[in-house]
Amino acid sequence: MPTLFYEIFNKEVKLTPETLEKLKEELTQLFEELKKEDNIDNIKVLRNKLAHLLQEKPEKLEKKEKKNIKKLEKILSKIDDYLKEKIEKKDQLKFVDVVKTIEKQYKPYDSIPEAKKDKYKPSSVKIDTFEYEKEKIELQVELLKLQKHIKEKWEKLLIIFEWRDAAWKWGTIKRFREYLNPRWAGVVALDKPTEEERTQWYFQRYVKHLPSAREIKFFDRSWYNRAWVEPVMWFVTKKEYERFLKDVTNFEKMLIASGIKLIKFYFSVSKEEQARRFESRKTNPLKQFKLSPIDQYSQQLWDKYTLAEYRNFSVTHTKDSPWIIIDSNDKKKARLNAIKYVLRQFDYPEKISDSKLKLDKELIYDWEEKVKILKQEIDTEKDLFE
Numbered sequence: 001m002p003t004l005f006y007e008i009f010n011k012e013v014k015l016t017p018e019t020l021e022k023l024k025e026e027l028t029q030l031f032e033e034l035k036k037e038d039n040i041d042n043i044k045v046l047r048n049k050l051a052h053l054l055q056e057k058p059e060k061l062e063k064k065e066k067k068n069i070k071k072l073e074k075i076l077s078k079i080d081d082y083l084k085e086k087i088e089k090k091d092q093l094k095f096v097d098v099v100k101t102i103e104k105q106y107k108p109y110d111s112i113p114e115a116k117k118d119k120y121k122p123s124s125v126k127i128d129t130f131e132y133e134k135e136k137i138e139l140q141v142e143l144l145k146l147q148k149h150i151k152e153k154w155e156k157l158l159i160i161f162e163w164r165d166a167a168w169k170w171g172t173i174k175r176f177r178e179y180l181n182p183r184w185a186g187v188v189a190l191d192k193p194t195e196e197e198r199t200q201w202y203f204q205r206y207v208k209h210l211p212s213a214r215e216i217k218f219f220d221r222s223w224y225n226r227a228w229v230e231p232v233m234w235f236v237t238k239k240e241y242e243r244f245l246k247d248v249t250n251f252e253k254m255l256i257a258s259g260i261k262l263i264k265f266y267f268s269v270s271k272e273e274q275a276r277r278f279e280s281r282k283t284n285p286l287k288q289f290k291l292s293p294i295d296q297y298s299q300q301l302w303d304k305y306t307l308a309e310y311r312n313f314s315v316t317h318t319k320d321s322p323w324i325i326i327d328s329n330d331k332k333k334a335r336l337n338a339i340k341y342v343l344r345q346f347d348y349p350e351k352i353s354d355s356k357l358k359l360d361k362e363l364i365y366d367w368e369e370k371v372k373i374l375k376q377e378i379d380t381e382k383d384l385f386e
């Protein structure tokens with residue numbers, strides 16, 4: 001940078017009409033040179049030094065000095081305009097079209113130039129898989145927008161996942177979290193209570209895992225273990241079960257009053273589909289870990305689980321904390337509808353159109369519809385603890 005500029009900035013030279021005139025010429029020349037080099041960093045330095053100099057201008061100035069000060073202010077304004085334009089251009093990033101990346105992965109073999117075909121292997125993919133991958137990745141982008149919104153607004157989101165055994169619940173959680181920042185999107189999957197936890201207030205061990213501001217928490221099972229698994233498998237007394245049904249709605253009211261957005265999913269599956277998936281787990285080494293000792297009783301206790309569903313939905317579904325039941329016989333459609341439902345609960349910047357978040361009414365429905373179905377399947381007057 002010109003020596004005179006440093007001298008004046010360091011107060012080694014007084015601002016006289018002569019030095020101001022010379023400074024104006026040197027700054028104009030320097031600014032032009034830096035623009036040609038696209039030297040943004042030094043232009044920022046130049047801008048800051050000039051702004052600092054103008055802040056310390058004398059209160060009393062001669063007419064000619066005022067005129068030259070105005071010229072310097074014009075140079076500062078030009079520098080500011082230039083930097084603003086550069087920053088705006090830099091911010092106008094061209095984002096990757098994630099849907100097109102999926103389309104490239106499933107490129108038709110016939111469309112590949114002959115010279116490049118030796119780099120590819122012909123394969124077949126079901127059309128519904130191709131469409132599913134495209135829609136899934138688009139919704140996952142929306143989840144990232146939602147996470148950003150929740151962080152910026154200091155909101156709290158809790159999503160509970162309950163399910164019939166083999167309802168593909170974990171696969172849905174995985175798709176929710178796949179691209180989210182894990183620091184702000186945690187999964188809570190508690191093991192059976194310890195001896196100490198059995199002596200505590202029932203909800204106590206869940207409370208410490210609730211989301212703080214800016215967080216999303218996914219509960220892989222929840223306090224609703226007491227609503228169906230525990231009574232069906234005789235892990236709880238009738239008195240404890242009935243106490244839970246009385247307490248849980250008040251507990252959830254407190255969570256909502258504290259600012260937590262609560263979403264309760266229940267993934268349903270038909271008895272026939274459940275049996276098929278259990279059989280698959282027995283023979284697939286990658287899925288055997290999913291087969292628990294309790295699973296072998298699920299088919300035998302199907303009606304009892306159904307009765308537990310009926311009792312739970314009848315009591316714990318409220319206006320502020322409704323149950324959203326999802327038919328997961330088709331796991332891919334179930335996942336997409338679950339994500340869409342969550343996205344529909346929020347208004348966030350650059351949200352996609354409502355038409356792309358339309359729910360499949362044949363797969364996702366509320367507890368009233370589910371209760372009507374359950375009434376046809378079981379004797380609702382039967383004692384769950386018989």
